[in-house]
Amino acid sequence: MIQRALVLHRWDFQETSLLLDVFTEQNGRVRLIAKGAKRSKSPWRGLAQPFVPVKIEYKGRSDLKTLTLLEQDTQSAQIRLTGNALYSGFYLNELLQRLLPAEAEAQELFQHYWSAIAALSEAKHVEPALRRFEWQLLEHLGAAFDWYHDADTGQPLKDLEYCYFVPDHGLVSTPRHKDDKAYPVNDIERIADWDISDEHRLKQLKWIMREALHVYLGDKPLRSRELFQQRRK
Incomplete structure (x- = not known):
């Protein structure tokens, strides 16, 4: 099955091949061997890299599949990141x-x-x-939380002045520790509506997302x- 994809990462594999971690439209994240992709004349050489919209096909039943088709996705806008x-x-x-x-x-x-x-x-x-x-x-991982209600009591946060974020739990009215960061509820409600044009609210969202993701990323640095x-x- 031919499907759209984007390469997440690539590694050298043996003398002439590449190992690819690819995010595909139909099958999610897959690990592939691109045989001969390092050869100077390989048509895959310039395509097997991050942020290049491609179409792929592969075969195999093991965790490591073999790439059989890699071509540029000409119907998608090209992406240039600098x-x-x-x-x-x-x-x-x-x-x-x-x-x-x-x-x-x-x-x-x-x-x-x-x-x-x-x-x-x-x-x-x-x-x-x-x-x-x-x-x-976070939503895809089933780890999203309610921006409007206390995760402990279920009561609306709107009548409060401040709330606190507990990773893997949600927003609460009572801090767990004395040094927990307090977030103005007014800001939280605007963040929930993606009103993050204000630099301060954008930073608050960054702190919350970092804490929420840390539960799943662990202590290994990015x-x-x-x-x-x-x-x-």
Whole structure:
């Protein structure tokens, strides 16, 4: 079956081949061998890389499949990422590699990812696109939370002045620890409506998303985040 896809990461494999981690439209994330893709005359050489919209086909029953077709997706807009947008794209790719189970159906998330990459290529500021995809990924993982109600009591937060975020649980009216960060409920309600044009609310959303994802990422650092920090020095 030929389907749309984007390469998340690639590694050298033996002398002439590549190992690809690919996000496909129909089958989610798959691991493929692209035989001969490193050869100078291989038509796959310039296509088997991140952020290039492609169509692929593969075969095999093991966890490691064999790529049989790789061609440019001429019906999709070409994506060009540079600077902060490029490092942000690497970040999204690493999130998918770390958190998306192999060969799990993720058609809606694929569309969200495609939209996020396209937004990064066009936007002057990358943060809104990153935050939106992080939330969409949490929804896909079944880890989304209610922005409007206390996760402990179910009571509306709207009558409160501040609330607190508990990872893997949600927003609550009572902090768990004395140093928990307090979020103004008015800001939380606007964030829930994706009113994040204000820099302060955008930072608040970033903190919440980072805490929410940390539960699933664990303590292993994100390589893409380290590279971005090095670039800014």
